Amino acid sequence: MKIVVTGGAGFIGANFLNHFVPKHPEHTFINVDKLTYAANLGSLAEVAKADNYRLEVVDIVDFAAVDRVFTEHQPELVIHFAAESHVDRSISGPRAFIQSNIEGTFNLLEAARKHWSDGAGLFHHVSTDEVYGSLGDTGMFTESTRYDPSSPYSASKAASDHLVRAYARTFKLRTRITNCSNNYGPLQFPEKLIPLMVLNAVEGKPLPVYGEGLNVRDWLYVVDHCEAIWKVIHEGEDGETYNIGGNNEVRNIDVVKEICAIVAELSGKPKGELEGLITYVKDRPGHDLRYAIDATKIRTELGWEPTETFATGLRKTIAWYLDNPAWIEQVRTGEYRKWIEKNYDNRG
Ligand code: NAD
Ligand code: DAU
Numbered sequence: 001m002k003i004v005v006t007g008g009a010g011f012i013g014a015n016f017l018n019h020f021v022p023k024h025p026e027h028t029f030i031n032v033d034k035l036t037y038a039a040n041l042g043s044l045a046e047v048a049k050a051d052n053y054r055l056e057v058v059d060i061v062d063f064a065a066v067d068r069v070f071t072e073h074q075p076e077l078v079i080h081f082a083a084e085s086h087v088d089r090s091i092s093g094p095r096a097f098i099q100s101n102i103e104g105t106f107n108l109l110e111a112a113r114k115h116w117s118d119g120a121g122l123f124h125h126v127s128t129d130e131v132y133g134s135l136g137d138t139g140m141f142t143e144s145t146r147y148d149p150s151s152p153y154s155a156s157k158a159a160s161d162h163l164v165r166a167y168a169r170t171f172k173l174r175t176r177i178t179n180c181s182n183n184y185g186p187l188q189f190p191e192k193l194i195p196l197m198v199l200n201a202v203e204g205k206p207l208p209v210y211g212e213g214l215n216v217r218d219w220l221y222v223v224d225h226c227e228a229i230w231k232v233i234h235e236g237e238d239g240e241t242y243n244i245g246g247n248n249e250v251r252n253i254d255v256v257k258e259i260c261a262i263v264a265e266l267s268g269k270p271k272g273e274l275e276g277l278i279t280y281v282k283d284r285p286g287h288d289l290r291y292a293i294d295a296t297k298i299r300t301e302l303g304w305e306p307t308e309t310f311a312t313g314l315r316k317t318i319a320w321y322l323d324n325p326a327w328i329e330q331v332r333t334g335e336y337r338k339w340i341e342k343n344y345d346n347r348g
Pocket of ligand 2: 085086087088127128129130180181182183191192193194196208209210211213215216217252284291
């Protein structure tokens with residue numbers, strides 16, 4: 001089968017390709033990526049040598065380019081990861097989120113409608129639990145929770161989910177949607193909480209916790225997310241939505257303290273010294289308090305279970321960052337440094 005994977009040079013897309021390209025020589029994987037600041041071809045060094053892998057440097061906002069990819073490769077499956085994904089960037093500069101996440105998804109759906117008029121292909125849309133908004137101290141998101149996004153990022157993802165459902169209902173396009181909680185693991189751009197804290201702890205820099213650090217996220221190891229997507233594609237049903245989560249709710253401050261403990265153990269630095277770097281900074285505007293996913297549907301209907309606990313996955317992740325200084329050097333470009341100044345200099 002020919003599979004278009006959009007955003008394959010980003011964090012989750014690269015983990016997906018690294019995991020599945022070698023396992024499935026019978027499929028050809030076509031990575032369609034614009035290569036934004038968040039992409040890194042260094043993450044795909046091994047996969048790039050495989051006979052069943054192709055790269056198409058394409059901006060999905062450009063319909064003609066997307067249409068050409070469909071004409072040339074004739075994919076039977078699209079797995080749509082490509083998006084602007086960082087909430088803080090969506091607050092300081094929302095336009096790219098509207099363009100890539102809404103218009104980009106629209107272009108892919110239009111190309112799919114045009115090229116799959118006979119019902120030939122399947123469109124798998126990768127989305128987020130953030131579309132459901134914020135929970136209080138109790139409750140969990142199910143597939144029928146009302147959409148209530150808080151940030152320009154989550155609003156753009158909500159819009160893209162609605163477009164996918166509209167194409168399924170109106171044009172009978174075969175689609176599936178997954179809404180997943182916070183991913184962590186190797187290859188994540190260090191603007192996100194976990195890799196940012198790991199690298200800062202290793203370098204003895206401040207650990208900037210937003211607000212009081214009491215916000216709760218449900219953490220899932222990235223390869224468990226990728227396996228869940230694969231399962232939905234192979235065993236799920238058209239038109240359905242599946243929530244994916246790790247059942248690992250942790251307060252941000254506890255995530256940061258756990259990172260300090262593991263970095264201390266692996267690097268030999270005193271844990272107290274690392275915890276002393278924790279700095280409470282100005283909160284994210286519209287900061288969702290708590291996310292929690294009820295993953296009953298994917299567990300019971302498809303038999304998916306995560307393999308990593310937060311303890312095992314976090315240790316693996318930190319060890320990966322400590323073992324890969326060359327990858328870290330590659331991603332910490334001038335653009336990265338500009339972002340760190342822009343986001344943290346005025347948080348006080
Ligand atoms: P990322 O920011 O690490 O990577 C995004 C990739 O998309 C990059 O390679 C980038 O170059 C590409 N891209 C962006 N705009 C593009 C465009 N206009 N045309 C072509 N390519 C473009 O993101 P990620 O964390 O890997 O997230 C991937 C997907 O999973 C996103 O759709 C995100 O909403 C969703 N998701 C992420 C998480 C998470 O915790 N990271 C959780 C749930 C869902
Ligand atoms: O829930 C799924 C979402 O998880 C995905 O859809 C997004 O693409 C992904 O970026 C992630 O969004 P979050 O906003 O939850 O992730 P982030 O790593 O930016 O922040 C996690 C929590 O940590 C959040 O409550 C904000 C807080 N935080 C973050 C940073 C970067 C800090 O306290 N300090 C920081 O420096």
